[in-house]
Amino acid sequence: PSKPRFIAHSSTDVWMKPTGAEALPMKELTPLGTHLLNTVWEKTVGPAMDLYFQGKGVQITSMNPLRIGTTGQSSPPTVIFVGVNHGSLSPELGIESAVHCRSILVQNGIDDVHVEICESK
Numbered sequence: 001p002s003k004p005r006f007i008a009h010s011s012t013d014v015w016m017k018p019t020g021a022e023a024l025p026m027k028e029l030t031p032l033g034t035h036l037l038n039t040v041w042e043k044t045v046g047p048a049m050d051l052y053f054q055g056k057g058v059q060i061t062s063m064n065p066l067r068i069g070t071t072g073q074s075s076p077p078t079v080i081f082v083g084v085n086h087g088s089l090s091p092e093l094g095i096e097s098a099v100h101c102r103s104i105l106v107q108n109g110i111d112d113v114h115v116e117i118c119e120s121k
Contacts (some may be wrong), residue, residue: 004118007084008094011114026071035078037065040108048104049080051109058097059085061120065113078113080105083120 036044040084047064053060062083069076081102089097098115105113 004120005086006081007089007091007117007119008115009114010098023050028071029081030067030069030076030107032065032067033112035065037078037105037110037113040110041065044053045104045108045110049071049082049101052100052104053082053097056093056097058093059088062107068116080115082115084116084117086119086121089117089119102103 031114034109049063050060060082062081064081065078066081067076068079080103082098084094094117098117101115102113105111105115
């Protein structure tokens, strides 16, 4: 399985490295499905985020709305999963970018989606 290097996320939840039996919970990506984001992604939110990343010189490889949760989770959280080229985004600019993209979501009436940025190829 892929193990992309985590750069940043827009959530204020503090990430704690798991220990013990739950050290590596299996995660799975699932399609977005029915969500209000579908009404604004293609024409508004996606292009606004892309323009922001271009303006910052961030080399994105992908930007996908999807759900990320533990295997078997009935309704995993919705996120915008952004992939960037290896070494092209510092953690500081990563946090700034994730928070800015989250503000684009909120400005468009989407307040239950966060942004996660990882390195990918």
